[in-house]
Amino acid sequence: MALLGQGAVAMWWDIAPAFRAEFEDWHTHEHFPERMAIPGFHRGSRWSAADGGEGFFVLYELEAYETLASPGYLGRLNAPTLWSAKMMPHHRHMVRSQCRVLESFGGALSRHALTVRLSPSEGAAERLRDQLRTQANAFRSRPGISAAHLLVHQAPKIETTTEQKIRGGPDPAADWIFIVCGYDLASLQALAGTELSDAVLTGAGAKIGAVRGLYALSHTNTATDVD
Template sequence: MTRSDYGTGLMAFWSDIDDDYLMRYQQWHNCEHVPERVSTPGFRRGRRYRCVTGAPHFLMMYETENPGTLASDAYMAKLNVPTPWTKEALTHFRNPNRGIYSIAHQEGEEGPFCATWITALRFTLSGEAGADAVRDWLGAIAAEAGIGRVQLWRADVATSGLATAERKIYGGSAAGDHLLLLIESMLPHAEQGDALHAGDRAAPPLAARKGEVKGQYWLELYHHSQAIYGGMQ
């Protein structure tokens, strides 16, 4: 895809899954849930990544045309009338953390394939950072060998906190105000860590991060809407 094809909305969901339900969870997520979600108007694609370190088990993400898609009537209808299999699966989520985001800044380009490795960093900043510092920070990361898209997302606190039937099942608190950095790569996670450190050296004002939560993941599932590729198979 070109830069103009990228969506500006994101739903990201981190969760552990009960060990004895893991296979059943993957069947549900692969065969029902992600196709159902990606069929929603405005959804571009869904991905699931498995954590390298094992906890939380998974990072599930959906990119959307814009942040409003994630509060649309079509999406809310699915969240409030979950399928029987969804009701079952959500009871096996542990330590859930779900957030809705809008794009703040991005550098680099996606490669010819969906990123097979990703680093996710959630944090807040101690003080305001200027647009130039943000651009320099992400640009330094994107310039590292093997790195593709580098995106900085800002949490939408109001939309993240909407009460739904699904949230009542899996529980968990709504995401607070924070930033989410996603570093996409075709290389293993070690190189991604080096890229993040290079970014810190390039933009010292952004090194003062608070409440940092970092995870490194490999791609396990990818579904896209045919609409983003003009209906081509």
């Protein structure tokens, strides 16, 4: 499997320009190393909006789905550092999905990522998954593209954490997440308007209203990078 494990956390948020420099400093030098030190965390990647906007996409790759409710992870979520507590309120429009990895093809990371947040229509989940599996397998070998991954949100049975409370309560989640990685931004832009367009996705069984985002890789850490 291209992603490093069977579990993942996929997140999106905005950071206002006034706080962006401090956010990237904190996220790179404190937060990522902290997360990568948790047993079961294999890799974290941060991506910024490809158009230079305020949005970020962050992906954590986990050994297993069960890591999401592990003592190590919950301990960090419920005891944020002072710097984390300072930065959490600046995560605007947070969407946070705790996921199982359904499909993963190709190399995991590349220069750019297209994320599609979608939901299956009633009774169409298997048909939509089959379509996305076929697409993921085909996309990975195309010029400009290196990988594709399908995640599904499944909230673990845990209490609202301290970090969530600092952000204002439980975070909304994306239901299904389709991620396509590539070294050529134009190739991903083309997919967003053709094979991953609303018309194609709804025809495959998705609800209307998929949310797409294009991002550029900013930083990544693996567990082996942590001292």
